[in-house]
Amino acid sequence: MKALVLLGCPETPSQTPMAVYVFNKLTKMGYDTTIAANPAASKLVRVSDPEGFYNLNIVDLERLLGEINEGDYDLLVGFVHKDAAASFFVTFEQLLNTKSLALVFSRDADEVAEFVNMIEESGSNAKIVAVRAFHNPSPIKVKFDKAIKEFE
Amino acid sequence: MKALVLLGCPETPSQTPMAVYVFNKLTKMGYDTTIAANPAASKLVRVSDPEGFYNLNIVDLERLLGEINEGDYDLLVGFVHKDAAASFFVTFEQLLNTKSLALVFSRDADEVAEFVNMIEESGSNAKIVAVRAFHNPSPIKVKFDKAIKEFE
Numbered sequence: 001m002k003a004l005v006l007l008g009c010p011e012t013p014s015q016t017p018m019a020v021y022v023f024n025k026l027t028k029m030g031y032d033t034t035i036a037a038n039p040a041a042s043k044l045v046r047v048s049d050p051e052g053f054y055n056l057n058i059v060d061l062e063r064l065l066g067e068i069n070e071g072d073y074d075l076l077v078g079f080v081h082k083d084a085a086a087s088f089f090v091t092f093e094q095l096l097n098t099k100s101l102a103l104v105f106s107r108d109a110d111e112v113a114e115f116v117n118m119i120e121e122s123g124s125n126a127k128i129v130a131v132r133a134f135h136n137p138s139p140i141k142v143k144f145d146k147a148i149k150e151f152e
Numbered sequence: 153m154k155a156l157v158l159l160g161c162p163e164t165p166s167q168t169p170m171a172v173y174v175f176n177k178l179t180k181m182g183y184d185t186t187i188a189a190n191p192a193a194s195k196l197v198r199v200s201d202p203e204g205f206y207n208l209n210i211v212d213l214e215r216l217l218g219e220i221n222e223g224d225y226d227l228l229v230g231f232v233h234k235d236a237a238a239s240f241f242v243t244f245e246q247l248l249n250t251k252s253l254a255l256v257f258s259r260d261a262d263e264v265a266e267f268v269n270m271i272e273e274s275g276s277n278a279k280i281v282a283v284r285a286f287h288n289p290s291p292i293k294v295k296f297d298k299a300i301k302e303f304e
Contacts, residue, residue, distance in 0.1 A: 010287040013165045017200035024202045040288045047289045048169035050176045053205035135162035136192050137199045 003031035006078040008085030010041040014137040036061040076100040086115045090122040100126035107134035155183035158230040160237030162193040166289040188213040228252040238267045242274040252278035259286035
């Protein structure tokens with residue numbers, strides 16, 4: 001089983017810690033897991049595991065988008081905290097056509113609703129977890145833990 | 153030898169990855185290292201090491217401030233990216249009266265200059281590393297690596 005974790009722009013302080021957390025969780029669930037991120041988001045994740053204990057497998061988001069095909073991954077998990085990230089998530093979901101989980105978060109409740117709408121209006125079948133959160137990762141972590149159980 | 157790493161508010165996405173990086177580096181240098189942070193910043197650091205591979209030792213910043221005495225630590229390293237963080241750094245430095253390194257960063261060059269001034273005007277003897285950075289940790293990492301060599 002293969003899982004793909006999509007990161008958005010690196011502005012939000014919760015994303016990098018949660019990226020390691022999600023990678024580790026999926027790996028323990030038996031998924032061969034890949035993180036796709038832009039260069040700045042990738043650097044943040046790499047710096048946070050200086051000894052490489054987590055064996056993080058990180059690839060370039062844009063390059064992967066050009067190469068990916070249906071069936072390449074069995075699970076897609078996306079961090080959605082910008083409209084660009086919502087667009088990427090929807091695009092990857094359509095290309096992969098596999099079970100998907102969107103982690104939507106923002107410090108602004110209107111943005112949370114907007115990103116959820118963007119995903120739903122694309123005709124997505126993804127499970128969507130949405131929460132107001134910015135620099136406290138706990139709400140995202142709790143909702144992710146609950147949602148991912150449905151994929152076990 | 154004991155080292156204390158002070159974290160500021162958790163808004164900046166570079167702080168959490170760099171906190172793990174700095175903790176790991178100081179530990180490898182032989183320091184018994186403690187991270188002091190507010191609750192949100194602490195949570196971010198904990199989530200980023202879900203398996204506890206780094207044996208991060210994290211304490212509450214405010215509580216530590218009330219307990220600390222000169223001689224408790226041999227090295228102070230502080231992340232300064234808000235004026236509150238500059239105040240905390242200066243206060244801890246005066247209480248500990250030990251060798252100190254301030255990592256000053258912001259996406260705004262004027263803020264970088266302002267925080268450096270705040271530290272210098274306190275009569276601090278700290279080594280100050282200052283850099284414009286926000287979501288790319290590399291400039292901070294490179295400057296930290298260079299500065300910490302002087303403490304080896």
